Amino acid sequence: MSLTTLAERILSKLPARAAEAIYGGARRIPRVRRLLESEYTEMLDSAPIPNVPGDTAYEAIPGTPLSRDEIIAAVTALAGAEEDDGRQNRASGAVYHGGSDHIELLNEVYAINSQSNPLHIDLWPSAMKFEAEVVAMTAAMLGGEVTSDEIVGTVTSGGTESIIMAMKAYRDRAGVRRPEMVVPASAHVAFDKAAHYLGYKQIKVPVGPDYRADASAMARAVTRRTVVVAGSAPGFPHGVIDPISQLSDMARERGIGFHTDACLGGFILPWARRLGYDIPPFDFRLPGVTSMSADTHKYGYAAKGTSVVLYRGRELRHHQFYVAADWPGGLYYSPTMAGSRPGALVATAWASLLSMGEQGYLEATKAILETGAKVRAGVEAIPDLRVLGDPLWVIGFTSDAVNIYEVMARMSERGWSLNGLHHPPAVHMALTLRHTQPGVAEAFLNDLAWAVDEARKTGAEPQTGAAPIYGMAATFPARGAVGDLLRRYIDKIYEVRRR
Numbered sequence: 001m002s003l004t005t006l007a008e009r010i011l012s013k014l015p016a017r018a019a020e021a022i023y024g025g026a027r028r029i030p031r032v033r034r035l036l037e038s039e040y041t042e043m044l045d046s047a048p049i050p051n052v053p054g055d056t057a058y059e060a061i062p063g064t065p066l067s068r069d070e071i072i073a074a075v076t077a078l079a080g081a082e083e084d085d086g087r088q089n090r091a092s093g094a095v096y097h098g099g100s101d102h103i104e105l106l107n108e109v110y111a112i113n114s115q116s117n118p119l120h121i122d123l124w125p126s127a128m129k130f131e132a133e134v135v136a137m138t139a140a141m142l143g144g145e146v147t148s149d150e151i152v153g154t155v156t157s158g159g160t161e162s163i164i165m166a167m168k169a170y171r172d173r174a175g176v177r178r179p180e181m182v183v184p185a186s187a188h189v190a191f192d193k194a195a196h197y198l199g200y201k202q203i204k205v206p207v208g209p210d211y212r213a214d215a216s217a218m219a220r221a222v223t224r225r226t227v228v229v230a231g232s233a234p235g236f237p238h239g240v241i242d243p244i245s246q247l248s249d250m251a252r253e254r255g256i257g258f259h260t261d262a263c264l265g266g267f268i269l270p271w272a273r274r275l276g277y278d279i280p281p282f283d284f285r286l287p288g289v290t291s292m293s294a295d296t297h298k299y300g301y302a303a304k305g306t307s308v309v310l311y312r313g314r315e316l317r318h319h320q321f322y323v324a325a326d327w328p329g330g331l332y333y334s335p336t337m338a339g340s341r342p343g344a345l346v347a348t349a350w351a352s353l354l355s356m357g358e359q360g361y362l363e364a365t366k367a368i369l370e371t372g373a374k375v376r377a378g379v380e381a382i383p384d385l386r387v388l389g390d391p392l393w394v395i396g397f398t399s400d401a402v403n404i405y406e407v408m409a410r411m412s413e414r415g416w417s418l419n420g421l422h423h424p425p426a427v428h429m430a431l432t433l434r435h436t437q438p439g440v441a442e443a444f445l446n447d448l449a450w451a452v453d454e455a456r457k458t459g460a461e462p463q464t465g466a467a468p469i470y471g472m473a474a475t476f477p478a479r480g481a482v483g484d485l486l487r488r489y490i491d492k493i494y495e496v497r498r499r
């Protein structure tokens with residue numbers, strides 16, 4: 001029996017805190033630590049870290065420069081191999097548009113602007129034009145035009161930075177000692193990261209049986225130190241929309257901020273509503289919503305590396321900014337985390353919004369939601385699978401009969417890359433424009449039915465691919481051990497490997 005299995009057996013009999021404390025104490029003993037390290041190494045050796053073709057690895061800058069042709073040949077070969085294995089078309093989320101004309105447009109816009117940096121507005125005034133217009137267009141899409149308050153914002157590097165920036169703004173505006181944020185357990189981990197970086201106490205409230213935030217329980221979790229409450233439209237794990245209206249009213253009554261995380265849904269839900277879908281209110285049309293995040297690099301179909309964070313009013317946005325009046329390097333201001341920023345990426349976001357237009361977003365949303373309905377019905381029809389909640393296009397499902405991580409591993413054998421979820425063990429498929437192509441939904445459902453049959457044969461214990469690690473991570477009582485394993489996984493992916 002392996003050390004982890006033994007430890008799991010013992011620790012699982014204890015309350016979580018005790019298990020954590022015992023793990024923390026035991027790993028300080030050198031012999032136990034050595035045993036743990038060898039166990040982690042063994043687990044990670046069997047972890048499927050994707051391989052890169054070719055036998056050249058650079059561990060130092062080459063003495064002789066490579067030619068342009070050599071470099072282009074190397075990156076073309078690497079990108080070609082990634083495209084050839086077809087996973088990009090079969091991944092949950094990840095590639096949101098993928099159409100070659102669209103990508104070529106973004107590439108061209110990037111190339112024209114590749115040196116642009118909004119930090120130097122004197123050199124690249126166009127960078128701020130692009131950014132201001134991306135913010136304005138996103139604000140207008142999310143209810144900015146119907147409210148008397150001005151909706152302002154900035155472009156950030158992605159959903160996580162948008163959320164961290166909003167949380168910083170609330171923290172700094174409130175000036176409360178030991179500030180607290182109240183979020184549903186389904187909120188994106190970016191809120192945990194924000195709490196970690198910004199010194200918040202994070203109160204995570206369990207979701208209801210429909211996987212949506214429990215508004216009454218969240219109201220009860222608010223204390224006099226709470227400076228912000230958040231909900232998702234929709235949440236990453238289960239793709240369901242929280243009761244944003246109730247939550248934001250509750251926050252407003254208490255005079256605190258409310259953030260709608262629409263990183264995933266910001267560029268889908270407004271169009272879904274226009275298409276006649278019954279979408280509950282989630283944006284600035286609700287008076288209690290004081291900030292939002294919406295990702296241009298997801299369903300805005302821009303290149304990777306941009307998101308928009310929006311605020312009701314300039315005063316709140318001021319608390320996001322960093323300014324320095326006394327630095328020997330001169331007067332300095334910076335709207336987001338980074339100093340220098342990639343103006344070219346903002347330009348691709350601007351180009352994406354313009355080239356899609358309302359018509360393009362409506363058509364894309366229609367296709368994605370129709371595929372969502374088809375996939376959801378197909379998953380529900382597979383014996384032993386159960387869809388979680390009431391999703392539209394991010395379809396989460398679990399099973400009471402087969403090991404769902406084994407299903408995920410079998411799907412991987414067929415080239416599908418699903419997201420593994422915890423609490424409860426489940427997986428999800430975030431549908432994108434890639435999956436609206438003819439035959440893709442059908443292929444997904446056929447493969448899924450096969451994967452469930454295969455998983456049925458292997459029994460309860462997950463056997464292949466990443467499944468055993470997911471299985472261990474989902475159940476292992478000492479969460480610190482899972483964290484230690486993940487840190488070593490990061491070490492491993494940073495290793496320069498000769499293949």
Ligand SMILES: Cc1ncc(COP(=O)(O)O)c(C=O)c1O
Nearest residue numbers: 158159160188235236261263264
């Ligand atoms: C609801 C939600 N919020 C935040 C994020 C974080 O976005 P990013 O990965 O761009 O930092 C995601 C990412 O999937 C998300 O789905």
